[in-house]
Amino acid sequence: MIELKDVSLGYDHQAILNNINLRAVPGEMLGLIGPNASGKSTLIKGMTRVINLFSGHISIDGQDIKNIKREELARLIATVPQNAVLPEAFTAFEVVLMGRTPHLGLLRYEGEKDIAIAWQAMEATQTHFLAERRVGELSGGEKQRLLIAQALTQQSRVILLDEPTAHLDINHQVEILNLVKSLCLEQRLTVIAALHDLNLAAQYCDWLVMLNGGEVYTEGIPQDVLTVQNIKQVYGAEVCIYPHPVNRLPTTLITAGEDKEERTYIQR
Amino acid sequence: MARVLSDSISNPAIPYSLRWRGKAYTFAGLLGLLLVTVISAATIGSVHIPFPSFFEILLSRLPFVHIASSCPETFVTIILDIRLPRILLAGLVGAALAVAGATYQGLFRNPLADPYLLGVASGAGLGATIAFLIPFTISWMTFGAVPVFAFAGGMGAVAVLYSLVHIGKTLPTTSLILAGVALGAFLNSITSYLMSTCGEELHGIVFWLLGGLSLTKWAEVWIVLPCVLAGIIIIWLYARPLNVLQLGDEQAQQLGINVERVKLILLSAATLITSAAVCFTGLIGFVGIIIPHAVRLIWGPDHRYLLPLSTLVGSIFLIWADTLAHTIAQPTEIPVGVITAFCGAPFFLYLLRRRKRLVFF
Numbered sequence: 001m002i003e004l005k006d007v008s009l010g011y012d013h014q015a016i017l018n019n020i021n022l023r024a025v026p027g028e029m030l031g032l033i034g035p036n037a038s039g040k041s042t043l044i045k046g047m048t049r050v051i052n053l054f055s056g057h058i059s060i061d062g063q064d065i066k067n068i069k070r071e072e073l074a075r076l077i078a079t080v081p082q083n084a085v086l087p088e089a090f091t092a093f094e095v096v097l098m099g100r101t102p103h104l105g106l107l108r109y110e111g112e113k114d115i116a117i118a119w120q121a122m123e124a125t126q127t128h129f130l131a132e133r134r135v136g137e138l139s140g141g142e143k144q145r146l147l148i149a150q151a152l153t154q155q156s157r158v159i160l161l162d163e164p165t166a167h168l169d170i171n172h173q174v175e176i177l178n179l180v181k182s183l184c185l186e187q188r189l190t191v192i193a194a195l196h197d198l199n200l201a202a203q204y205c206d207w208l209v210m211l212n213g214g215e216v217y218t219e220g221i222p223q224d225v226l227t228v229q230n231i232k233q234v235y236g237a238e239v240c241i242y243p244h245p246v247n248r249l250p251t252t253l254i255t256a257g258e259d260k261e262e263r264t265y266i267q268r
Numbered sequence: 269m270a271r272v273l274s275d276s277i278s279n280p281a282i283p284y285s286l287r288w289r290g291k292a293y294t295f296a297g298l299l300g301l302l303l304v305t306v307i308s309a310a311t312i313g314s315v316h317i318p319f320p321s322f323f324e325i326l327l328s329r330l331p332f333v334h335i336a337s338s339c340p341e342t343f344v345t346i347i348l349d350i351r352l353p354r355i356l357l358a359g360l361v362g363a364a365l366a367v368a369g370a371t372y373q374g375l376f377r378n379p380l381a382d383p384y385l386l387g388v389a390s391g392a393g394l395g396a397t398i399a400f401l402i403p404f405t406i407s408w409m410t411f412g413a414v415p416v417f418a419f420a421g422g423m424g425a426v427a428v429l430y431s432l433v434h435i436g437k438t439l440p441t442t443s444l445i446l447a448g449v450a451l452g453a454f455l456n457s458i459t460s461y462l463m464s465t466c467g468e469e470l471h472g473i474v475f476w477l478l479g480g481l482s483l484t485k486w487a488e489v490w491i492v493l494p495c496v497l498a499g500i501i502i503i504w505l506y507a508r509p510l511n512v513l514q515l516g517d518e519q520a521q522q523l524g525i526n527v528e529r530v531k532l533i534l535l536s537a538a539t540l541i542t543s544a545a546v547c548f549t550g551l552i553g554f555v556g557i558i559i560p561h562a563v564r565l566i567w568g569p570d571h572r573y574l575l576p577l578s579t580l581v582g583s584i585f586l587i588w589a590d591t592l593a594h595t596i597a598q599p600t601e602i603p604v605g606v607i608t609a610f611c612g613a614p615f616f617l618y619l620l621r622r623r624k625r626l627v628f629f
Contacts, residue, residue, distance in 0.1 A: 045518070048522045049521075050518050050522060070521070070524050072524075074522065075524070077522075081516075081522070084516060085377075085515065085516045087511075087515065089568065090511075094511075094570065095515075098515065098523065099523070101512050101523040101524055102523060102524035106506070106508070109288070
């Protein structure tokens with residue numbers, strides 16, 4: 001369980017997030033939604049101590065992360081970053097194996113167990129057939145899945161995902177989120193995912209936290225958070241929301257152009 | 269679906285561990301090559317000394333072995349007092365420059381990084397120039413002012429740079445590189461001014477700046493050896509963190525690496541061995557930038573192999589370069605930096621051509 005109490009943080013004394021309170025519990029997938037620059041990524045960086053808090057506390061299973069050594073923290077929380085630079089000359093397998101770093105001391109080499117864990121993670125993310133390829137040759141989606149495999153290799157109880165589906169096609173979006181969801185349910189992991197796609201957020205997340213201007217605008221189950229009014233307020237966008245034809249979850253629909261009633265088609 | 273696929277694709281566990289073993293054989297092979305290099309280099313020179321005599325001289329100096337050497341006394345002097353210290357220093361300097369270069373390139377994720385990037389060269393150059401020009405003589409142990417000033421200059425330049433650039437505990441690498449270039453230009457301008465006004469010491473300064481290993485004594489080897497060995501071992505220990513740093517600072521931090529501490533340790537160790545290497549031999553160029561790249565092109569980017577293999581290749585390369593430098597134009601000696609660039613560059617260009625697609629990190 002990860003819990004944030006009155007958290008404020010930002011860069012160079014300029015607060016980006018103020019007084020954030022939230023709680024994510026094992027077996028639950030929490031979605032962070034909100035417009036660009038609403039502080040989703042910053043919040044995720046704060047949770048892994050990549051940037052320090054101005055005030056407030058973040059605790060994981062009751063322990064303040066300030067008091068946890070960095071290596072220990074890496075065994076508790078794994079992150080899939082948004083814009084990672086991957087070393088192009090390394091093979092995919094070597095990059096995934098780097099996920100074992102917090103479990104190995106300075107001197108230990110990866111043993112058979114570590115290799116097996118990395119291989120399993122690659123199978124789960126369908127990157128195992130890329131194992132011997134150089135990372136520089138891979139597509140954006142393949143790299144993204146590699147980072148997810150690396151995070152799984154970390155074997156932590158909490159996984160933070162920053163736009164995990166940003167570079168993925170529709171099939172891999174579903175594959176990856178299905179995988180994360182099933183890990184969340186079966187192994188009772190705590191998952192926090194920053195998502196741009198409101199429909200994916202509605203489909204996969206049990207609890208949504210909507211950020212706006214550095215504050216929590218509202219939180220709740222998808223049906224309560226994803227409303228026409230909230231989206232108009234926070235994103236400034238006019239949308240329609242309908243229940244999904246299969247599972248009744250809120251589905252956000254957009255309309256192209258100003259002229260919302262009629263559409264003329266060019267004769268072809 | 270993943271299950272079905274996995275049956276047709278081999279588990280990488282075996283090839284991966286085999287690869288590790290392959291690298292160990294490579295390391296052993298290069299170690300053997302280094303030994304052969306040392307022995308052959310000791311026999312080549314203005315006076316040719318046959319192999320049996322070399323071993324005889326070596327054995328006669330070992331404790332508990334009582335072999336009366338039948339070689340002429342001049343051979344003994346040439347091997348023990350002239351060639352061996354020179355060869356060992358060349359090996360140490362080559363190893364130090366190659367490892368420092370690989371470390372800087374890895375830290376900055378920049379293929380143009382070399383051991384002199386952060387002002388070690390310009391600091392040491394200025395130190396040495398000042399030492400040449402001071403009107404009185406200073407000496408520390410058996411050494412004159414030049415190595416002491418050069419060492420202090422090299423370390424001092426990087427220390428100044430660090431104190432200028434760091435923000436709190438963090439060290440922005442791009443600022444560090446740019447500030448290094450600026451500081452280097454500043455120090456070089458002073459060196460150039462001093463050179464333009466100095467007069468008869470100019471020849472000595474120019475030769476020091478070009479780099480060379482002539483007149484190496486054992487005392488120098490005994491000073492450089494512990495510094496370089498300690499620095500190299502520290503750097504080897506941090507090979508895995510250096511790999512993880514290739515994912516970027518944030519991701520490395522998130523994987524449990526204390527990024528700023530690792531950077532500081534690697535930077536200090538690389539600066540120490542570079543300063544120790546250049547203070548006696550001057551600014552030998554090219555080894556530090558090209559050897560790590562050549563090793564990377566042949567054996568891959570993993571620093572756990574890259575650093576040890578660069579160490580060996582660097583020392584083998586510099587021993588041969590130095591042997592060529594003092595033999596091909598006898599009785600005069602060519603600056604070793606001329607040889608390293610003249611012979612090393614074509615080989616490196618060949619490696620670049622051979623690899624169609626170029627990725628460094």
